[in-house]
Structure formats: C-alpha cells, structure tokens
Amino acid sequence: MIMAKLAIKGGQPIRTRLFPAYNTIGAEEKTAVMEVLESGNLSQFLGAWHKDFYGGPTVQKFESRWKEKFGTQYAVSVNSNTSGLFTAIGACGIQPGDEVIVSPYTMSASALAPVIYGAVPVFADVDYDNFGLNPESVERCITPRTRAILVVHIFGNPAKMDEIMAIARKHNLYVIEDCAQAPLAYYKNRLVGTIGHMGIFSLNYHKHIHTGEGGMIITNDDNLAERCLLIRNHGENIVEPKGVQNPFNTHGFNYRMTEMEAAVGCAQLDKLDGLLKERLQNAAYFAEALGKINGLKPPVVEEGNQHVYYLQAFKYNSEVFGVHRNTFINAIKAEIPSAILREDTPLIGAGYVKPIYLQPLYQKRATHCSFNCSKYEGAVSYEKGICPVTEQLHFEELFTHEYMRPGMTKQDMDDVIAAFNKVAENIHELK
Ligand SMILES: *Cc1c(COP(=O)(O)O)cnc(C)c1O
Numbered sequence: 001m002i003m004a005k006l007a008i009k010g011g012q013p014i015r016t017r018l019f020p021a022y023n024t025i026g027a028e029e030k031t032a033v034m035e036v037l038e039s040g041n042l043s044q045f046l047g048a049w050h051k052d053f054y055g056g057p058t059v060q061k062f063e064s065r066w067k068e069k070f071g072t073q074y075a076v077s078v079n080s081n082t083s084g085l086f087t088a089i090g091a092c093g094i095q096p097g098d099e100v101i102v103s104p105y106t107m108s109a110s111a112l113a114p115v116i117y118g119a120v121p122v123f124a125d126v127d128y129d130n131f132g133l134n135p136e137s138v139e140r141c142i143t144p145r146t147r148a149i150l151v152v153h154i155f156g157n158p159a160k161m162d163e164i165m166a167i168a169r170k171h172n173l174y175v176i177e178d179c180a181q182a183p184l185a186y187y188k189n190r191l192v193g194t195i196g197h198m199g200i201f202s203l204n205y206h207k208h209i210h211t212g213e214g215g216m217i218i219t220n221d222d223n224l225a226e227r228c229l230l231i232r233n234h235g236e237n238i239v240e241p242k243g244v245q246n247p248f249n250t251h252g253f254n255y256r257m258t259e260m261e262a263a264v265g266c267a268q269l270d271k272l273d274g275l276l277k278e279r280l281q282n283a284a285y286f287a288e289a290l291g292k293i294n295g296l297k298p299p300v301v302e303e304g305n306q307h308v309y310y311l312q313a314f315k316y317n318s319e320v321f322g323v324h325r326n327t328f329i330n331a332i333k334a335e336i337p338s339a340i341l342r343e344d345t346p347l348i349g350a351g352y353v354k355p356i357y358l359q360p361l362y363q364k365r366a367t368h369c370s371f372n373c374s375k376y377e378g379a380v381s382y383e384k385g386i387c388p389v390t391e392q393l394h395f396e397e398l399f400t401h402e403y404m405r406p407g408m409t410k411q412d413m414d415d416v417i418a419a420f421n422k423v424a425e426n427i428h429e430l431k
Contacts, residue, residue: 004422006429008334014422015415019347020407021340024209024271025264032263045256047234049241054229055256062262063216065269070191070199072218074225077262078232081180081202083255084215085113085150088198090249091227092148092174094119097375099145103133104355105390106152110178111356113150117249118369120380122146123357125387129300131313131398132159134389139167145378148174153182153192154352155400156308157299161187161195168196176200180215181310183208184276188304193218198228203261208275208310209268211261232256275406276308282404282413283309289417293424295320311400313352318396323430326350328423329399331430335419339405348401351394357382 005011036042036058044056054060059077067075078084094100096118102111104123111121125137131154138149149168151159161177168175175196179185183201185192193199198221201207203214219225227250230238235252244250257265287298297315301307316325329350338346356362362382365371371380385391403416423430 004426006331006334006423006426008331009429014335014419016337018337018343019339019403019412020409021342022405022407023341024268024275024406028267028270029264032267033260036259036263039259041259043256043258045233047237047252047254049238053233053238056259056262058259058262058266059257062257062265062269065266066216067218069269069272070194070218072194072199073220073222074218074228076217076219076225076228076232077257077265078215078217078255079257079261080204080213080255081178081200081215082109082112083232083253084200084202084217085109085176085178086116086253087228087231087255088176088200088217088224089113089117089119089148089150090231091198091224092176093249094147095249096369096373097145097377098147099143099378099380100147101133101138101141101149102356103150103152103154104357104387105131105352105394106154106178106356107180107353108356108359110150110152112361114148115361115367115370118373118375119147120145120371120376120378122378122380123355123382123387125389126154126393127160128389128393130157130159130302131155131393132157133164135160135163135167137387138164142167142171143378145376146171146173148176149196150176150178151196152178152180153185155299155313156182156185156310157301158182158185158187158192158305158307161190161192165195174198180207182308183272184306185308186304186306194220197221198224203265203268208279208308209265209272211257211265211268214257214261214265278406279309279404282406282408283307283312285410285413286312286401286404286417290314290420293420295424296420309404311352311402312404313398313400315393315397316399321424321427323427325396325399327430328427331423332419335422336416347403347405348399350399352398352400355387355390355394357386358384
C-alpha cells in the first residue's frame with residue numbers, strides 16, 4: 001500500500017523524467033534512402049499508359065515485399081491510409097445515393113471515405129468488448145441503398161469478421177478493412193486485411209511501422225486492383241490506351257508514393273515482426289499488472305485472434321472507484337510524464353476520439369453532396385444517442401494508453417504501473 005499524496009493534489013509525482021522516444025528509424029533506413037537519393041530517381045511514376053504507370057523500382061519492390069508478407073495477390077502503395085480508403089471506396093463504384101456502413105469509433109478518415117464519393121456514411125454501433133463494428137447493429141443499418149461495410153480493426157483488435165462477411169454475402173456488399181492500426185493482427189488465424197475485399201494499411205508516423213506518410217492497399221481481386229491503380233494515378237489518362245472496359249469512377253488522383261518512402265518502407269517492413277513482438281510482450285505485462293487492480297479490465301482477445309496493440313484500451317468501472325473515469329485519468333497524467341518527441345501529448349487518454357457523427361461536418365450536414373444529395377433517398381440520422389455503446393465507452397468507461405510502445409524498459413513500465421497503483425490506492429483523495 002503506497003500511502004502518498006497524489007500528484008494532482010500537490011504530492012510528489014511518481015516520475016517526471018520523460019519516457020523514451022518511439023523511434024524505429026536507424027541505419028537501415030538511412031542507407032536505403034541514401035541509395036535512392038544518389039540515384040537521383042526520387043519518383044519514377046508517369047500518369048500515362050507506360051511501364052512507369054506502376055512507379056519506380058523501389059515502389060514496386062516495396063509492393064512485392066508487402067504482398068509476400070501478407071500473402072495477397074496485389075499490394076498497391078499509396079501516400080496515406082486516408083487516400084487508400086478513398087481509393088477503395090472509388091474502386092467499389094460507390095456513388096451519390098449509396099450508403100456505406102462505418103464505425104463511429106475510429107479515426108475520422110474511415111467515415112469520410114464514402115463522403116468523398118458523394119455517398120452517405122451510416123454509423124453502426126460498436127461491440128462492447130472489442131470496440132469494432134457490432135454485427136447485429138450492422139444488420140440493422142442495412143437498407144436497399146447499402147453498398148459496402150467499412151470495418152476498422154480498432155486499436156489492433158480484430159473485428160468480428162465471420163459475422164460481418166456473412167451479412168455482406170447475404171446482401172451482396174463489399175467489405176473494406178481499415179487495418180491502419182492492425183498490421184499482422186489475426187482473426188481466427190487469418191491475417192486481417194485479407195478477409196474482406198480490400199485491406200488498407202497506414203504508414204504514417206504514429207503507426208507500427210512508418211514511412212513518414214504512406215499507405216498500402218491489399219486485395220486478391222484483379223478488377224479491384226486494376227481500379228485502385230487507376231485511381232492512384234490519373235486513371236482518366238489510362239483507361240483508353242489500356243483498354244479498360246468500365247471507366248466508371250476511375251478518374252484518378254495523385255496518391256503516389258515516392259521512391260524514398262518506399263525505401264524506408266522496405267527497411268521498416270523488415271523490422272515489423274521484431275517491433276510487434278516487443279509491443280505484445282509489453283502489452284501482456286500491462287494487462288497482467290493493471291488487470292489486478294479492482295475496477296480495471298484489460299482488452300478481451302478471443303481464441304485464435306492476435307491483437308497488435310496500436311493502443312491498449314481498458315474498461316474503467318466508476319462504481320468500484322467512486323469517481324468518474326476522467327478524474328482517475330487526470331490523476332494518472334499528473335503522476336507520470338509523456339515521452340521524448342511527444343512532450344506535450346500524454347500517452348494516455350480518457351476515451352479515444354469523439355464518436356464521429358458528433359463532429360460538425362455531420363451535425364451541420366456541411367457538404368454539398370452525400371446526405372444532401374438529391375439522389376439520396378434515405379434518412380440517415382447523426383443524432384446523439386444513435387450508437388449508445390460507443391457513447392458509453394467513450395464518455396464513461398474506456399481509456400486508451402500507449403505505454404506498451406517498443407523502447408519502453410521494464411523500469412519505465414513499472415513506473416507506469418506504480419502510478420496506477422498509487423492512484424487506485426489513494427482514490428479517496430479524489431472524492
Ligand atoms: C491512422 C489512421 C488512419 C489514417 O491514416 P493516414 O495514413 O494518416 O491517412 C485511418 N484509420 C485509422 C483507424 C487510423 O488509425
């Protein structure tokens with residue numbers, strides 16, 4: 001029992017020295033980038049029907065390495081997961097009047113992707129235990145206008161893919177997996193991203209591995225792969241000379257990755273297994289230690305699944321502690337610092353991101369098409385209360401932390417655990 005005044009009440013914090021930086025960039029990435037720089041060939045893409053429509057040697061090498069790793073027929077690199085999601089929605093032929101079922105508890109881009117193509121995101125509620133789409137709620141959101149389900153493996157924990165795929169088959173829908181937080185996560189011993197029609201990964205600075213900014217789309221579908229390639233790179237110039245039969249939605253963007261990013265990506269992909277192993281060990285250490293605290297519940301991982309812990313989400317029981325979750329989390333933040341390179345942003349948060357439908361874009365219906373389109377015959381709701389489980393988790397029960405990042409030592413993790421124990425044991429000071 002640590003009898004001590006809590007830092008938030010003016011006591012001594014457990015620790016003020018910053019935790020280590022999360023920095024996975026080393027000699028391998030530097031060498032790889034220097035080779036590209038010395039070649040002078042920083043991007044070989046051409047927006048024309050030519051062999052360079054597919055990009056330069058390093059981009060193509062990165063894509064073949066990625067598809068080998070994930071065992072898919074195609075890997076199409078893009079300049080972010082966001083542009084990858086837009087590409088995937090376009091590739092499915094989504095258009096104004098259509099609906100796409102999305103999760104409200106994810107990074108905003110997952111729900112925005114349908115809006116970009118003039119379609120309507122319909123928010124289904126999340127599962128109380130794994131925080132991904134709840135299949136029963138998805139089923140209730142199906143209408144004659146539904147064209148696709150955009151699943152997010154949130155925090156790195158696989159969503160209930162069997163049930164979601166069964167709904168999709170029954171209603172003839174596309175399934176797009178947003179795997180930004182879930183590289184090498186497994187659902188019933190299958191890699192996520194390979195179960196639906198397309199899987200999209202993020203290579204942004206905050207993710208398991210990164211290229212600064214970047215993304216990757218994987219698929220086994222010839223037609224979808226071709227359409228993704230067209231959308232990535234000025235498809236309107238390509239359809240005629242390439243002899244593409246159906247040009248619908250193939251107007252292209254410039255979502256191309258540079259040779260330098262691809263070089264970093266190859267080196268990072270080599271590190272993914274090792275980084276993940278460390279992350280999993282750290283997460284298990286926290287689950288064990290923090291799970292012993294009455295009122296805290298670590299994430300549920302089902303048999304045959306692998307959670308890859310982009311974040312570790314716990315459920316907090318306010319009845320046990322007698323104070324609101326936010327009060328508890330603020331007390332933790334006062335006991336321990338953030339990390340080098342992240343000085344001003346804590347590695348722990350009450351909830352995750354606000355349920356997306358509560359953002360002004362949806363509340364004010366602030367777009368010219370999508371839900372305001374004359375072709376749209378549905379009546380989507382974005383009212384507070386449409387996803388009660390999400391709201392309960394976000395506003396009351398859930399907290400997420402990143403203290404399991406690779407680079408944390410045992411001592412670093414023990415300081416985090418000491419902070420939790422101190423706050424839990426002295427909770428009366430917060431009442
Ligand atoms: C990070 C993230 C994105 C966006 O990825 P970018 O590569 O930054 O565009 C989308 N969805 C989820 C779930 C994410 O975590």
